[in-house]
Each structure stands twice: as structure tokens, then as C-alpha cells.
Amino acid sequence: MDDALAFSALVLALSGQLVQEIHTSVSQQGFQDLRPAHGFAFARISAGGATTADLAEHLGVTKQAAAQLVEELVRKGYVERHPHPHDARARLLELTETGWAATRAADQAARAAVAPWREVLGQARFSELVADLTHLAPPGPIRPAW
Amino acid sequence: MDDALAFSALVLALSGQLVQEIHTSVSQQGFQDLRPAHGFAFARISAGGATTADLAEHLGVTKQAAAQLVEELVRKGYVERHPHPHDARARLLELTETGWAATRAADQAARAAVAPWREVLGQARFSELVADLTHLAPPGPIRPAW
DNA sequence: TCTAGATAGACAAGCAACTTGACGAGTTAT
DNA sequence: ATAACTCGTCAAGTTGCTTGTCTATCTAGA
Numbered sequence: 001m002d003d004a005l006a007f008s009a010l011v012l013a014l015s016g017q018l019v020q021e022i023h024t025s026v027s028q029q030g031f032q033d034l035r036p037a038h039g040f041a042f043a044r045i046s047a048g049g050a051t052t053a054d055l056a057e058h059l060g061v062t063k064q065a066a067a068q069l070v071e072e073l074v075r076k077g078y079v080e081r082h083p084h085p086h087d088a089r090a091r092l093l094e095l096t097e098t099g100w101a102a103t104r105a106a107d108q109a110a111r112a113a114v115a116p117w118r119e120v121l122g123q124a125r126f127s128e129l130v131a132d133l134t135h136l137a138p139p140g141p142i143r144p145a146w
Numbered sequence: 147m148d149d150a151l152a153f154s155a156l157v158l159a160l161s162g163q164l165v166q167e168i169h170t171s172v173s174q175q176g177f178q179d180l181r182p183a184h185g186f187a188f189a190r191i192s193a194g195g196a197t198t199a200d201l202a203e204h205l206g207v208t209k210q211a212a213a214q215l216v217e218e219l220v221r222k223g224y225v226e227r228h229p230h231p232h233d234a235r236a237r238l239l240e241l242t243e244t245g246w247a248a249t250r251a252a253d254q255a256a257r258a259a260v261a262p263w264r265e266v267l268g269q270a271r272f273s274e275l276v277a278d279l280t281h282l283a284p285p286g287p288i289r290p291a292w
Numbered sequence: 293t294c295t296a297g298a299t300a301g302a303c304a305a306g307c308a309a310c311t312t313g314a315c316g317a318g319t320t321a322t
Numbered sequence: 323a324t325a326a327c328t329c330g331t332c333a334a335g336t337t338g339c340t341t342g343t344c345t346a347t348c349t350a351g352a
Contacts, residue, residue, distance in 0.1 A: 008256040015161030110154040
């Protein structure tokens with residue numbers, strides 16, 4: 001009956017652990033100047049065609065906040081700003097090779113964090129779990145929930 | 147094979163949506179001066195026997211940050227500080243009736259957010275899902291993952 | 293039982309990640 | 323053409339944390 005409250009708590013707990021583990025692992029792989037929130041920016045930029053305004057909307061923050069984040073990522077060598085082919089006002093954002101390396105490190109960390117869960121449940125049950133969650137997936141971008 | 151990455155994204159997405167919906171609902175129920183992070187504080191304080199230092203550890207922040215949060219909640223009428231029965235240095239934190247009302251509002255919001263998910267999956271499948279997630283639940287407190 | 297060290301909480305200053313507001317340059321629609 | 327909108331930037335302010343320091347109190351060891 002009241003597995004609803006339990007479910008909420010579980011999702012939050014898993015999410016928190018996931019974020020923590022990914023961040024720790026990414027740091028240990030040499031990207032100590034990245035914080036969890038940067039991952040969401042990388043997700044949008046790696047998808048291609050992103051401007052600062054796009055990024056702002058994706059992250060759910062103001063343009064100014066997104067611009068500061070981009071400035072920081074450019075300074076740290078993860079992102080480059082290129083002229084936009086169709087709009088002289090805008091700048092096209094792209095990951096540098098370092099940016100891609102960080103993205104791969106985060107993906108690998110996510111896989112590593114999930115691996116023990118698959119072990120606990122077994123492959124079949126885990127697959128069902130993923131399928132179930134897929135049906136619940138909200139539309140829209142994955143925003144920094146932390 | 148690579149449902150691991152999908153699973154990570156799903157958990158983050160669900161968690162984000164959950165936080166957002168709970169926050170919105172709690173606001174609409176009249177608690178507009180509460181932010182998501184406060185929920186974690188309420189969780190610890192409502193469990194009883196909490197001091198500011200306990201709260202700090204629970205939230206994973208410094209004592210000073212916890213003290214500021216408590217000060218804010220006291221000022222807004224959600225929390226009271228009482229003398230600690232066994233330690234003259236410490237102060238025992240307790241929710242006011244308003245604090246309990248906010249906690250109930252949050253619980254109700256969580257249930258409401260989860261309800262459609264149960265509908266989508268059906269009761270049986272949902273119960274299995276909760277059971278599976280329970281096996282994955284990390285120990286320790288549920289911290290603000292946002 | 294006295295004393296050295298740890299702990300609870302407060303005061304202060306600083307910082308980082310946002311916000312609101314205003315602006316010039318460029319684009320789009322009428 | 324021109325009015326309205328949008329992209330990115332500069333500037334200033336707010337907020338939620340941090341580190342550092344302090345007093346009062348508790349606890350453990352000689």
C-alpha cells in the first residue's frame with residue numbers, strides 16, 4: 001500500500017548514490033575540476049548544435065548562468081566556441097578532445113556504478129527493471145536534479 | 147548490454163521529476179518558503195533526537211551550514227530549539243505543528259507523484275519494482291542529491 | 293580529581309553559483 | 323523599413339555554502 005513513499009525514497013537514494021559515485025570516479029580519472037552539474041552540460045553539448053541559449057534552456061537556468069558555465073568550461077579546455085553557420089549572433093559550442101575524454105570517463109563511471117546492481121538482481125530481473133523504468137521516463141531533458 | 151547507461155539516465159530523470167513535482171505540490175499547498183533541500187532536514191528532525199550537529203552529518207554539510215538552515219526554519223516557524231536533556235551545550239531540534247504539516251504535505255506529494263507510475267506498470271509489476279530497488283538501496287541517510 | 297583533548301554551537305568573513313537588469317549587435321516578421 | 327524579438331555580454335546583487343576562530347561544555351586518562 002505505502003510502497004509509494006518507499007519508492008520515492010529509493011529513487012532519491014539511488015540517484016544520490018549514482019551522482020556521488022560518478023563524480024568520485026570522474027575525479028579519480030583526472031578530471032578534478034569538473035562538478036556533477038557539468039555532466040548535464042556535456043550531455044547537451046555532445047548532442048551537437050548547441051548554443052549558450054540552448055544550454056540554458058536544457059539546464060533550466062538563465063542565459064547568464066549558462067554563459068558563465070561555458071566560460072568556465074572553455075577556460076578549463078573542455079569546450080570550444082565556434083562561429084555559428086547561420087546566425088552571426090550565436091556561437092556554436094563543441095567539446096574538445098578533452099571534453100570527449102571526460103564524457104567517456106563519466107559514461108564508464110556510470111556503467112561501473114550500475115554493474116553491482118545488475119549483479120544483485122541478475123541479468124533477467126535487471127532487464128525488466130530497465131524496461132519498467134523506461135515506461136516511467138519523463139520526457140524532456142535530464143536536468144541537474146542535484 | 148548497455149542498459150547500464152540507460153538505467154543511470156532513467157534513475158536521474160525520475161529523481162529529477164520526483165523532486166520537481168514534490169516541490170511544486172508542497173508550494174501549492176501553501177509552503178512557498180520551503181525548498182527541496184529542506185525536506186531532507188525535516189526527515190532527520192522528524193525522526194527525533196536531532197541536534198544541529200546530527201543534522202549537519204545527515205545532510206553532509208558543515209555544522210555552520212546546518213545551523214544557518216535551522217535558524218531559517220526556526221524563523222519561518224517550522225522548527226523549535228529545546229534544551230537538550232543530557233548535554234548543556236546542545237539543543238534538541240523538534241518540528242512545530244507547522245513543520246509536521248509541511249512533512250505531511252511532502253509525503254502526500256510524493257505519493258501523488260508516484261501514483262501514475264503505479265498505474266502504468268500495474269500493482270504487481272510495481273511491487274516487484276519496489277522490491278528490486280530495495281535490494282539496491284544504499285545504506286546511510288538520504289541526502290540532498292539535488 | 294584534575295586536566296588535556298574533543299565536541300556543540302555561535303560569530304565573522306569569504307566565495308562560488310546563481311539571480312535580475314540593462315545593453316549592443318544581429319535576425320525575423322510586418 | 324522598421325518594430326519586435328533573440329544571442330550573448332557586462333554589471334551588480336543574493337544566496338547557500340565554505341573556512342577559520344572562539345567560548346562553553348563534556349569526556350577520558352593519569
